[in-house]
Amino acid sequence: MIDWLGPEEWQAVRLSLKVSATAVAASLPLGLLCALALAKGRFPGRQLLNGLVHLPLILPPVVTGYLLLIAFSRQGPLGSLLEPLGVSFAFRWTGAALAAAIMAFPLMVRPMRLAFEAVDPGLEAAAATLGASRLRVFATVTLPLALPGVVAGAILAFAKAMGEFGATITFVSNIPGETRTIPTAIYAFLQMPGGEGAALRLVAVSIALAMGALLASEWLSRRIARRVAA
Amino acid sequence: MIAIHVKKRLGAFDLDAEFEALPGVTALFGRSGSGKTSVINAVAGLLRPDAGRIEIDGAVLYDRAARVDVPVHRRRVGYVFQDARLFPHMSVEKNLAYGGRHDRDRVIAMLGLEGLLERRPAALSGGERQRVAIGRALMSDPRILLMDEPLSALDAARKAEILPWLERLRDEAGLPILYVSHAASEVARLATTVVVMEAGRVLRAGAVAEVLSDPAAVGMIGAQEAGAVVRARIAGLDRIDGLTELALSGGRIVLPGRLGGIGTHLRLRISAQDVILAREKPQGLSALNILPAEVTALDEGPEGVAVGLLCGSDRLLARVTRRSARALRLEPGQGVWAIVKASAVAPDDVGGAV
Numbered sequence: 001m002i003d004w005l006g007p008e009e010w011q012a013v014r015l016s017l018k019v020s021a022t023a024v025a026a027s028l029p030l031g032l033l034c035a036l037a038l039a040k041g042r043f044p045g046r047q048l049l050n051g052l053v054h055l056p057l058i059l060p061p062v063v064t065g066y067l068l069l070i071a072f073s074r075q076g077p078l079g080s081l082l083e084p085l086g087v088s089f090a091f092r093w094t095g096a097a098l099a100a101a102i103m104a105f106p107l108m109v110r111p112m113r114l115a116f117e118a119v120d121p122g123l124e125a126a127a128a129t130l131g132a133s134r135l136r137v138f139a140t141v142t143l144p145l146a147l148p149g150v151v152a153g154a155i156l157a158f159a160k161a162m163g164e165f166g167a168t169i170t171f172v173s174n175i176p177g178e179t180r181t182i183p184t185a186i187y188a189f190l191q192m193p194g195g196e197g198a199a200l201r202l203v204a205v206s207i208a209l210a211m212g213a214l215l216a217s218e219w220l221s222r223r224i225a226r227r228v229a230a
Numbered sequence: 231m232i233a234i235h236v237k238k239r240l241g242a243f244d245l246d247a248e249f250e251a252l253p254g255v256t257a258l259f260g261r262s263g264s265g266k267t268s269v270i271n272a273v274a275g276l277l278r279p280d281a282g283r284i285e286i287d288g289a290v291l292y293d294r295a296a297r298v299d300v301p302v303h304r305r306r307v308g309y310v311f312q313d314a315r316l317f318p319h320m321s322v323e324k325n326l327a328y329g330g331r332h333d334r335d336r337v338i339a340m341l342g343l344e345g346l347l348e349r350r351p352a353a354l355s356g357g358e359r360q361r362v363a364i365g366r367a368l369m370s371d372p373r374i375l376l377m378d379e380p381l382s383a384l385d386a387a388r389k390a391e392i393l394p395w396l397e398r399l400r401d402e403a404g405l406p407i408l409y410v411s412h413a414a415s416e417v418a419r420l421a422t423t424v425v426v427m428e429a430g431r432v433l434r435a436g437a438v439a440e441v442l443s444d445p446a447a448v449g450m451i452g453a454q455e456a457g458a459v460v461r462a463r464i465a466g467l468d469r470i471d472g473l474t475e476l477a478l479s480g481g482r483i484v485l486p487g488r489l490g491g492i493g494t495h496l497r498l499r500i501s502a503q504d505v506i507l508a509r510e511k512p513q514g515l516s517a518l519n520i521l522p523a524e525v526t527a528l529d530e531g532p533e534g535v536a537v538g539l540l541c542g543s544d545r546l547l548a549r550v551t552r553r554s555a556r557a558l559r560l561e562p563g564q565g566v567w568a569i570v571k572a573s574a575v576a577p578d579d580v581g582g583a584v
Contacts, residue, residue: 122311122313122315123315123318125302125315126311126317127317127328128276128302129274129276129302129307129329129367129370130329130330130366130370131303131304131306131330132329133303134303144319145318227319
C-alpha cells in the first residue's frame with residue numbers, strides 16, 4: 001500500500017485518520033451529554049440546544065469554517081484567550097479536527113439521542129429503587145442498552161469527519177502535512193497539471209475507508225444488539 | 231408500623247389517601263384507576279406528592295411539612311413491578327445482585343432460583359420472571375416490599391405457582407409488604423390489612439377478616455368478588471372420596487381434594503354468592519356443609535342484600551336477593567343456617583396458614 005500511494009498521498013491518508021479519530025474521541029463526551037439532555041431532559045432552552053446541535057448540518061460549511069476562523073484566529077475572541085495557554089487551532093491539524101468535530105456533531109448526536117429515547121424509563125426507575133444513583137443508573141442500564149445507537153453515532157461521525165471539506169479548507173487552509181486531509185488533497189491534486197492519478201488513488205482509498213467503516217458499524221451494532229437483547 | 235398520607239393532583243384525578251398498617255401484608259384494593267399504584271409510587275419516590283407524609287417503621291421517607299424527601303435510591307424500598315422489569319442485558323444472577331447480596335442464598339433457595347442463575351430474562355417464563363424480580367427486590371435489603379399487581383400479567387397456572395412463594399415470603403421474611411391488587415381472592419389469601427380505594431380516596435381500611443366480611447363493604451369490593459376469610463384447621467381426610475374435613479370455630483365443613491396434613495391451619499375464602507341461607511336446618515341436601523350462624527348486619531345494595539353472619543367466632547358473608555331477604559324475614563340477631571357449596575371453594579382460595 002505504501003508503494004502504491006505516493007508519500008504525499010500517504011501523508012494525507014494518515015492525517016485524515018488522525019484528524020477524524022481525534023475529532024470523534026474529543027467530541028464523544030459532549031455528544032453523549034447533548035444526546036442525553038435532548039432525550040431525557042426537560043429544561044428551558046431545550047429547543048435552542050436542539051437547534052444549535054443541528055446548525056452545522058444546515059449552514060453552508062464555508063460559513064461554519066469562516067466563523068471558526070474569526071473566533072480562533074490569533075486576534076479572535078477565543079484564539080486570543082487560548083494563545084497564552086499554548087493552545088492554537090488556526091492553521092493547525094487540531095483546527096482541522098475541531099472543524100471536523102463540529103461538522104460531524106449533528107450526525108453523532110442524532111442516533112445517540114434516538115437510542116437513549118428508546119431505553120425504557122421503567123428499567124431506569126427499577127434500578128433507582130434498587131439503590132442505584134443517577135450516575136450508576138446511566139452507566140449500568142441506560143448506556144449499555146443504548147450502546148448500539150452510541151456506536152452508530154460515533155462511526156457516522158467518523159465517516160463524516162473523514163469527508164469534511166468546506167469548513168476545513170476555510171478555517172485551516174490546505175497545508176501539506178498539517179491540514180491537508182484526503183478531501184483537500186484530492187482538491188489540490190485536481191488543481192495541479194498531471195495530478196489526476198494521485199486524485200484517483202485517493203478517491204479509491206476514500207471509497208475503501210467509507211465502505212470499511214459502514215461494514216464495521218453494521219457488524220458491531222448487530223453484535224451489541226444481540227448481546228443486549230438476548 | 232406504616233403510616234401513609236399522600237395528596238397529589240394529576241390532571242383531573244385527585245389523590246388523597248391516608249392509612250396506617252400493621253406488620254404483614256397490606257393490600258391496596260380497588261378498581262383500576264383508583265390510585266393504588268400512585269400510592270406505592272409515592273412510597274417508592276417515583277411520584278412526588280403535593281403534600282403528605284410517608285413513614286415506614288420509624289423512617290420518614292417524605293414529609294412535606296418538615297421538607298423531607300428522600301431520593302428514590304436511598305429509600306431502601308424493594309419494588310416488584312407488574313411487568314417484572316428485569317434488566318434484559320444481564321443474566322439472572324447479575325439482575326439479582328444489582329441492588330445488593332443481602333441474604334443471597336436464602337432468597338435463592340426460598341424462591342427456587344438455583345436453576346435460573348445463568349439465564350437471560352428473555353429465556354424465562356412469566357412466572358420465573360416475577361420470582362426473579364421478587365428475589366432482586368429482597369436482595370437489596372429493603373425496609374418494605376412494594377408489589378404492584380405482581381400476578382396480573384400471569385395466567386391461572388402461573389399464579390398458582392407464585393402464590394405459595396408469596397405466602398412463604400410473608401411468613402418467613404418478616405418484612406412489611408404493600409400489595410396492590412384488584413383480585414379479591416389474592417387479597418383474601420395474602421393480606422393481613424386491607425385498604426379499599428376508590429377514585430383516589432380510602433373508603434375503608436382494617437383487618438382483612440373484618441373488612442371482607444362486612445356487608446357494607448360489598449358495594450366497594452364488587453358483588454362478584456365479595457367473600458369472607460376464615461381460619462380453618464384440617465381435622466380429617468377422606469382418602470376414598472378424596473375429601474378434606476375442616477374445623478371452623480362454628481362447625482365442620484368438607485371440601486374436595488387433599489388440602490394438607492391433619493392439624494394444618496388454612497386460610498379460606500368463602501365467596502358470598504356461594505353461601506345459601508335457610509331458616510330451618512335443611513334435610514336431604516346434597517351439600518355437606520351446613521353451619522349454624524347468627525345474622526349480624528344487613529346491607530341492601532342495587533344487586534341484592536349482603537348478609538353478615540357470625541358462625542362461632544368466624545365472620546361469614548352471604549348474598550341473597552331482596553325477595554329472599556323478605557321471605558326469610560332476615561334481621562340482625564336472628565339465627566339461620568348457612569349452607570356452603572363444597573365445590574364452590576376454588577383451590578385459588580385456599581391459602582397457607584397465618
